[in-house]
Amino acid sequence: MGESVATEDPSVETEHRLALYRAMVLSREFETEAERQYKAAKIGGYCHLSSGQEATTVGTVTALEEDDYLVTGYRCHGFALARGVSADSAMAELFGRQDGCAHGRGGSMHLLDVERHFYGGWGIVAGQLPIATGLALGIVRQDRSQAVLCELGEGAVNMGAWHESLNLASLWKLPVVFLAVNNEYGMGTAVDRASAEPEVFRRASAHRMHGERVDGNDLDAVVEAATRLLTLAREEREPAVLEAVTYRYRGHSVADAGLAYRTKDEIAEWSGNRDPIELERSRLLEAGVAAGEIEAIEDDAREEVKRAVEFAEASPEPALDGLARGMHAPGSEAQFAGMRAGSPFGEETLTFDAGLGS
Amino acid sequence: MTPPAATAPRPARESPEGGVQTMTYREAIRLALREEMQLDERVFVMGEEVGLFDGSYKVTAGLMDEFGSERVRDTPISEEAFVGAGIGAAMIGERPVVEIMTLNFLLVAMDQVVNHAAKVGAMFGGEVRVPMVIRTPNGAGNQLTAQHSQSFDGWFAGTPGLKVVAPSNPADARALLKAAIRDDDPVLFIENLPIYKEKGEVDTEDDSLGEIGRAAILREGTDLTLCAHSFATVRCLEVADLLEQRHGYSVEVVDLRSLRPLDVETVAASVAKTNRALCVEEGWPSYGVTAELAARIQRACFDELDAPVERVGMAEVPLPYSKPLELGAMPGKDRICAAALATLEGAR
Numbered sequence: 001m002g003e004s005v006a007t008e009d010p011s012v013e014t015e016h017r018l019a020l021y022r023a024m025v026l027s028r029e030f031e032t033e034a035e036r037q038y039k040a041a042k043i044g045g046y047c048h049l050s051s052g053q054e055a056t057t058v059g060t061v062t063a064l065e066e067d068d069y070l071v072t073g074y075r076c077h078g079f080a081l082a083r084g085v086s087a088d089s090a091m092a093e094l095f096g097r098q099d100g101c102a103h104g105r106g107g108s109m110h111l112l113d114v115e116r117h118f119y120g121g122w123g124i125v126a127g128q129l130p131i132a133t134g135l136a137l138g139i140v141r142q143d144r145s146q147a148v149l150c151e152l153g154e155g156a157v158n159m160g161a162w163h164e165s166l167n168l169a170s171l172w173k174l175p176v177v178f179l180a181v182n183n184e185y186g187m188g189t190a191v192d193r194a195s196a197e198p199e200v201f202r203r204a205s206a207h208r209m210h211g212e213r214v215d216g217n218d219l220d221a222v223v224e225a226a227t228r229l230l231t232l233a234r235e236e237r238e239p240a241v242l243e244a245v246t247y248r249y250r251g252h253s254v255a256d257a258g259l260a261y262r263t264k265d266e267i268a269e270w271s272g273n274r275d276p277i278e279l280e281r282s283r284l285l286e287a288g289v290a291a292g293e294i295e296a297i298e299d300d301a302r303e304e305v306k307r308a309v310e311f312a313e314a315s316p317e318p319a320l321d322g323l324a325r326g327m328h329a330p331g332s333e334a335q336f337a338g339m340r341a342g343s344p345f346g347e348e349t350l351t352f353d354a355g356l357g358s
Numbered sequence: 359m360t361p362p363a364a365t366a367p368r369p370a371r372e373s374p375e376g377g378v379q380t381m382t383y384r385e386a387i388r389l390a391l392r393e394e395m396q397l398d399e400r401v402f403v404m405g406e407e408v409g410l411f412d413g414s415y416k417v418t419a420g421l422m423d424e425f426g427s428e429r430v431r432d433t434p435i436s437e438e439a440f441v442g443a444g445i446g447a448a449m450i451g452e453r454p455v456v457e458i459m460t461l462n463f464l465l466v467a468m469d470q471v472v473n474h475a476a477k478v479g480a481m482f483g484g485e486v487r488v489p490m491v492i493r494t495p496n497g498a499g500n501q502l503t504a505q506h507s508q509s510f511d512g513w514f515a516g517t518p519g520l521k522v523v524a525p526s527n528p529a530d531a532r533a534l535l536k537a538a539i540r541d542d543d544p545v546l547f548i549e550n551l552p553i554y555k556e557k558g559e560v561d562t563e564d565d566s567l568g569e570i571g572r573a574a575i576l577r578e579g580t581d582l583t584l585c586a587h588s589f590a591t592v593r594c595l596e597v598a599d600l601l602e603q604r605h606g607y608s609v610e611v612v613d614l615r616s617l618r619p620l621d622v623e624t625v626a627a628s629v630a631k632t633n634r635a636l637c638v639e640e641g642w643p644s645y646g647v648t649a650e651l652a653a654r655i656q657r658a659c660f661d662e663l664d665a666p667v668e669r670v671g672m673a674e675v676p677l678p679y680s681k682p683l684e685l686g687a688m689p690g691k692d693r694i695c696a697a698a699l700a701t702l703e704g705a706r
């Protein structure tokens with residue numbers, strides 16, 4: 001992680017490009033499979049897909065150093081995978097199984113991986129912004145050279161939490177880059193029906209913060225901008241807003257057909273002419289990578305997703321006695337001795353024998 | 359991506375055929391909104407996705423077509439701002455009906471609701487009123503996980519200055535929403551996700567308003583009182599049937615309909631007759647609606663009680679995603695039934 005696409009050695013560069021290409025394909029395949037499994041009732045709840053947004057996801061995550069932090073909203077599958085969460089544990093989480101990255105407790109919206117410094121998919125619009133700001137505050141207090149990447153949808157910029165977080169980050173010089181993924185719609189509301197300033201990056205200037213816009217479907221452009229801004233955050237403690245303009249192909253979530261508020265032509269324009277994976281594929285071919293090599297990568301990613309479904313199927317459902325797992329820090333049992341946690345009236349059917357901690 | 363120009367209202371469709379009709383809870387809410395908007399120019403609707411998208415849960419479907427985008431206003435995702443804007447508009451005589459996509463998202467506007475809307479009447483010595491309705495569904499059961507599966511009814515019902523209404527069937531939903539819109543105080547109108555598809559008969563020619571602050575006896579019985587509101591009432595009605603069929607008990611069901619004001623009289627009269635009470639809610643019971651009920655019942659019916667007042671609610675955990683865990687946490691029929699039998703038979 002962390003290298004820019006343009007390295008000196010062409011073979012290293014090609015290898016890196018292929019890795020990024022694979023990450024984008026993996027994300028697309030994962031989403032396609034997740035939709036299928038949702039429709040087969042293996043996955044429930046809300047399931048927000050990011051098909052069409054892969055260059056933004058992969059391009060920004062690859063710009064993170066290994067010890068940088070990542071925080072996202074609920075449209076988080078692609079970010080999790082790009083950060084190195086295995087397709088197995090992500091899919092198992094979508095299936096609500098014990099081996100999921102949140103042990104079946106979080107589902108599609110709440111993937112995480114503490115080891116990889118991915119501090120969660122969050123479900124309340126803009127709720128993750130103050131938290132990302134706080135991670136950056138922690139970095140400053142610990143005097144470390146790290147940055148935070150905080151994903152949000154363009155719909156989130158109309159929340160108070162956005163304005164408050166930007167101000168705090170700018171005022172205190174906190175190392176956080178707010179990645180506003182502008183996929184044109186927040187649910188069924190087009191950006192210019194919700195934002196008086198639809199060029200979201202411009203809002204940074206109100207807080208004397210740097211803001212810029214990038215073509216979110218152009219992997220090279222995303223990597224360049226994200227690397228530059230994350231470096232500034234990490235090294236100079238300069239927060240920034242990066243607006244990535246992209247498009248979501250599917251509905252807001254799997255339950256939304258996604259056609260009531262936009263035309264099929266509009267979707268076709270983006271998926272037909274501006275698809276980020278197609279764009280990168282043609283660049284690879286232009287650079288002389290053999291079509292067979294690309295196809296092998298695609299097959300490999302598809303296989304990985306297939307195996308992930310098998311893994312998820314085989315993983316056990318969480319046991320009912322672990323209902324309160326993780327709710328409180330280990331050692332809290334004694335405090336709750338007088339108020340049986342979770343079942344204050346001692347209902348026999350509610351068991352918390354696995355305790356409150358991990 | 360181009361925003362549609364503000365749409366003009368189209369002439370109202372013919373009212374649906376009159377008389378008694380079977381309709382869903384969702385349709386009953388929509389009917390009440392239409393009727394009140396037709397009657398009173400001051401009534402307008404705003405919220406996320408209420409217009410072009412027809413409402414996240416399709417409650418407001420067709421209303422933007424009928425009334426135009428000035429009266430059915432799509433908002434940005436800015437709950438604090440548009441809840442507060444509702445308060446302000448109401449203070450000078452508008453009658454806003456603000457839709458919050460789900461109760462979970464009302465938390466970001468909690469300050470406007472609790473520390474502003476609820477305060478205006480008393481804090482300004484009765485000089486100003488806030489005739490506003492906030493409609494929003496709560497509820498769990500669809501694996502929506504910890505941040506999206508909550509019922510905070512008790513928090514709001516515990517706030518002086520607010521009225522909180524939460525009907526359990528289509529006829530009451532229509533009548534109470536009409537009453538809420540015409541009420542001169544801020545009313546939180548709590549709906550529920552699984553309840554939207556519940557069907558019931560609605561007499562569309564009956565224009566009488568629901569009575570805020572009146573509970574209803576939905577089923578008469580002599581052995582036990584089940585006391586609930588909103589979707590928990592739907593569960594209780596089914597449990598009452600089960601208890602009669604399988605165990606031969608005669609169970610009364612009191613539907614609170616309104617949490618603040620609370621109709622303690624109707625609840626107490628029922629418990630005085632049955633001598634046993636089980637209170638059920640969808641939310642966490644500690645410090646909740648059922649806690650309030652238990653305290654009031656023991657005070658009003660101390661001499662008549664043959665068993666401790668029992669309560670069933672959501673397991674007190676942030677709701678997990680996993681289906682079996684979620685089901686295990688919910689106040690389902692099995693748990694209500696077991697608690698009812700324990701109350702009836704004294705076993706625990």
Ligand SMILES: Cc1ncc(C[n+]2csc(CCOP(=O)(O)OP(=O)(O)O)c2C)c(N)n1
Nearest residue numbers: 075123124125153154155156185186187463
């Ligand atoms: C405070 C709050 N209000 C409403 C919602 C419901 N909601 C979930 S996603 C969403 C749209 C967000 O759009 P955007 O920020 O553009 O992100 P995208 O979904 O396009 O990735 C809404 C309204 C929520 N989760 N939180």
